[in-house]
Amino acid sequence: MSAPASPAAGENTLGYAPGYTPGRTLPLRVEIVRQFRRRRTMAMFALLLALPWVLVVAFQFGPGSNGGNSLRLSDLATAGGLNFAAFALSVSASFLLVVAVALFCGDTVASEANWSSLRYLLAAPIPRDRLLRQKLIVALGYSAAAVTVLPLMALLAGTLAFGWNDIRVPGTGEIIAASDVLPKFALVIGYALVSQLVVAAMAFLLSVSTDSPLGAVGGAVGLVIVSSILQAVEALGSFREFLPTFWNTAWLDALSPQPDYSGMIKGVSVSVTYSVILIAFAFRRFRRKDVVS
């Protein structure tokens, strides 16, 4: 060990260290790298990428084609890549993607608190609003990647396994040309993203409020479970329309022969409403919170 070299002329009237600019702290690239090499990130993406192939293999074991008479979404999954991707999205959106989004958004601040690294970031100093903003952007980015990568991989897997066919609509068995559906499919993925925004925002708020990453992730998943349970209570009537999970399957409407977007519009409205308020609370809490972890 040797003594450090001579000090740089560090003083200036603003009190900033040379080269320090609050607006340049915690660049997105740095946060992405910080999060990317984590095992849970890798494992989640591995799972999301493998799931379509697992499903493809699972369908090979079935009792073969049942004559194509059944018009349920699950029975139409083998009708082509697009059908398969729609099926994969429908089976994963209700839980797997919720967990993925809750993980990326719930873990982001809480795990830093858990590792004690949060206090060093704040003392760097990264302004608190900026820290939250950068972390939120990166967490949402990972969530978006998770929600996107699954249907895209399913599209690839389904196309390789079952061919590139026009989509068959569940219920009526009508056929819609693949070229017509592809843009709608982008819309579906976009909607799936927006509908997961509530989960993301709830997880983020909990992440700011607790030092336990598991608590934040579990809390957000718990919210979804409670909402789903309330959704089943018919007595609530139209109140259910305002439950955060109520419109999660509305994207199915976009794939019907006569697309009806009213459910998706309502879903976006509800989702954005909850998310904006939850995220606002997250910022409010974090601004003057005593960081004791």
Added chain:
Amino acid sequence: MTFPGGRRALTAVVALVLVVVGGLAWALWPSGHPVRGQDTAITVVDGPADDQHVTLDATFFPPASGGKAPAVLLAHGFGGSKQSVRDLAVRLSQRGYAVLTWSARGFGRSTGEIALNSPDYEVKDVRQLVDWLAKRPEVRLDRAGDPRVGIAGGSYGGAIALMTAAYDSRIDAIAPEITWNDLADALFPDAGGNGPMNGVFKKMWAGIFFSSGGSDLAPDGGLDAASLAGLSGPSGAAKALTPQQVQCGRFLPAICEMYQTVASTGRATPEAISLLRRSSPSSVPDGIRIPTLLIQGQRDSLFPLGQADANARQIAATGAPVEIAWINGGHDGGDSEPDWVFDRTAGWFDRWLKNSPGTTADANGAGTGTGTGSDAFTVSRDGGRDPGTRQTVLVHAAAGGYPGLSGTDKTTVTLSGPEQQVANPPGGSPASISSVPGFGGLLRSSGGLGVSIDVPGQAAAFESAPLAAPAHVTGSPTVQVKVYGTGEATLFAKLYDSSGGPVAVLPSSLVAPFRVTATEAGTPVTVTLPAIDRTFDAGHRMRVVISTTDLGFSTPAAPAVYRIGLASPELTVPADPALITPSTGPAWWTWALPLAAIVAAAAIVLTRRARPARSAGDRPDLADVPLVITGLGKRYSNGEKAVDDLSFRVDKGQVLGLLGPNGAGKTTTMRMLMGLILPDEGEIRIFGHPVVPGAPVLSRLGSFVEGPGFLPHLSGRANLELYWQATGRPAEDSHLEEALEIAGLGAALERAVRTYSQGMRQRLAIAQAMLGLPDLLVLDEPTNGLDPPQIAEMRKVLKAYAQRGRTVIVSSHLLGEVEQTCSHVVVMHRGRLVSEGPVDGLLGSSTPNGSGHRLEDVFLDLIGESR
């Protein structure tokens, strides 16, 4: 899960729970006044000679509002009783009507025999019920003996409403539902237009109709699959029945006899037709002169829309106001829309019974006929699925006037198809299936599409080209066909909606039967197809199918073969463009909610700024003083003071030791120094700048407090590199290599931090604190976990660090360490400053008990504990 300091989060959760519970309570709270019906037996006298005494089992519901109110007679359907309409009666009573329900003669506990709403029997009964109402104190009277009264009811009950209105001028308004205009025509329809004598016997419906009335044990509930199931069981008939009773049940013998005749032959007789017509509104063409709301079902193969059409034309001809609604359901199932029907019916009575006192049966000459309201004609249409509940929703298209079944607009669609041979199977079996009376709901798939089966060889099909544009059909299309062959042919015409998919849809599962005498030259016949309301999508085809059999109808048993061809390729399709579905834009909240949320979010964020308002400005005079703490205080959440009125100052070049026992407030002070926790009082200035969370001056502070904090999955080098990048400062300012040299981790630097020992993490954390060579270095217990040579090294490093004009603050338990390293000392105890000054001064000045000049002794003296 814990919420550190999370009272606010808890409040939010509690608020959410309250909202949910409140909503539930609001949704489930019982509403309205309890309504109690008064059961009563009303004795009436009827029969052609007014000599038959019948006791009607009735229930009177006084108006919930009290006082005198208009009355409503609520009639039940065939096979039902007064219990079937009890719920409706309660609702009407709550709406401010005196309601009388009764079991018609031959039903429920009422005595007498079923006479099919005959003017000699049931109509006389109801007229006496009106007399009874006129004597009730709760009922408003137009004049003595003439109550203000309306009649509503479905099917059999709808017919009695019409019939009573025709025979009793005291009735003020009626709202009959899914009922007949001409019972003969309903049971012996002929789509060729030659009347019931030429009609095809609707055998299954007729059978159900007569058998459900034929049992005195028919359960309440009217004609549906459940009541049929009830009939088949050994329905507790304890008393022995005569053969006559077994055969005719509670029917009037004359009606029973008529039914047995026509059911055996499958053909109408003049006697049967005259008997059925006598029970039909069509027999009293000028009789009904009061406001009438006709509600008819689109899915009704028993009393199709044509029956309501005939009623509407007949009543409108007298000048009385008529409105008509085609609801989704009917005798074949579907959605009978009870709530909508109730609202419409109650609204009708509100309009004609409650208000306008001048409107009575006598004053209806001023009526304006059909088309009085903006929704004189309402059609329930498929509104797609509700995107939330995934259930089919109905929308109500409305028009100002009722155009009849031929529509306001006519278009023609060209059909094509060769002449085709069709066979009538011997015995009429197997038969095509369109709907199964009484089980209509069973054939419907979940999508609400009618499933229809045509037997190959028994059906001729003629199809249009794919439609270029969507075609809206409202009313009865007509088609002209020719039937070649010999003898009398019984045929069934249907109009399919063919999408090209595997299953063509038969709208409302309706067929149009017709009977024609076939000739070798071909007998032309214009067939009026069933009245429907449907949109045929673009690309779909209209397909007319003529078959020889249908399960619901009586067909000849003799085998025969006919040829069917088109007399004209034109299918005439009626439409009513005036029917407009109220546009339902996106609900107001779809845009209002997010906007409100954004406003709320702005308020939530902006009302709590990061910087406390009391934050003082910079103090340029202190720009050279690394640290000034003035009056600092911080309370724990329980109110106990962790730091109390702490003030001290650290000058450049000092190595300051912060001493104190556990709980003295050292770490809390350091956290406040880093902007991690906010002081309750006092202030901290670093180089003259006040410390707040995220204050830029913290960039001149390097810190290591309460243990290291690293990302365990990254290597030591990556951790330091990413940390420096996170500060956003230029890489060349980091002095990374110097810091790494201090850490002395060697090859371990490339391993993940999770594999490090405690001491290695400690050294890496000190190196991180020194990154960028900060002007003020704050180290909490830096020598924990280091071995003696490393401690000696660290001592040198810190001293050298301060000698270059930088400042170091070290807290430690190891007093000897502080004594050797530090130039100045601050001693804290229980949150308060006990002593401060140069180490030498402290050691020199305080030797009260003459013990050695050791910091340890001084320290223990200062905090008030001696060995």
